[in-house]
Amino acid sequence: MNGYSSKRIAVTAGAGSAALLIAALTFQTLGYAPCELCILQRWPHLVAAIIGALVWWFGWKRWLAALGLIAALCATGLAIYHAGVELKLWLGPQHCSGGIAGLASMSTQDLMAALEQAPVVRCDEVAWSLFGISMAGWNAICSAALSAMWLASVRGRNREKGLA
Template identity: 40%
Template sequence: MILHDMSQKQMVMVAAGGSLVLLAGAYLFQALGYAPCQMCLWQRWPHGAAIVLGLVAIAGIAPRVTAYVGAAAALTTAGIGAFHSGVEQGWWEGPSACSSAGNDLGTLSGADLLSTAIQDTIIMCNEIAWSFMGLSMATWNMVLSLVFVAIWLRAARMA
């Protein structure tokens, strides 16, 4: 079914369903051993919000406003994904908690410096754990979420 042939409710289902698929995929990758970094986790929250907003819109509660807020949720995760992609590519610095080059030991406590477990608990945001067609998971999240933004906005304009 092509977008211009879809009803508002169907578009909302596609956009919210897309977030559901991306969120499920993130948990599947985690189950397969690809532990998420801090920014990966940040990208999940707006998808969760978009799923809930989709259910609210499908229920007929303020569908136009809900669709605009759904677009904002999708745009938020796309923005985080874009920022994360830039960190992975080394275009800019990421959060120091997960993308440090290891040069700033002054921020660690004595217990942290002596701990042998610290390396196992921190997943680096500036390392690409998996890619497909040259794009990392964060980049795919950005690209697909921007598609969802367009679908949410089209649904909002139909009300």
């Protein structure tokens, strides 16, 4: 694999993150409001898309590809966490999973204030799914594939030199 191939893989992975962002925004315009974890998952994809653009503009650099890999791995981890919250495998953040800490000891005023501050979209409910996989689940699958692409880009020069 030559430097050109490593660059192409990195740029494609960055474009994949940009495509996932566009898909998320499209769903949002179609009326699927994002929860807090959905929005959180977008940030690593934004970083990876920017890094892909930097690789395209300035050329392949191992450290840029490594940053892209880190961003994609963060996106994968956040998406797995969110999918697990939706599947009730573990608890999500209290403020977006329906729980209000200290509910029994709250006054009526405190309870009303907590309810007014609670997000409308819950993190532990599936808003949309395809083949039984939620958006967070699809994001985890796609993010894992993009992580593999970033890894291939990072490792590309080592293979060319016979170092891997």
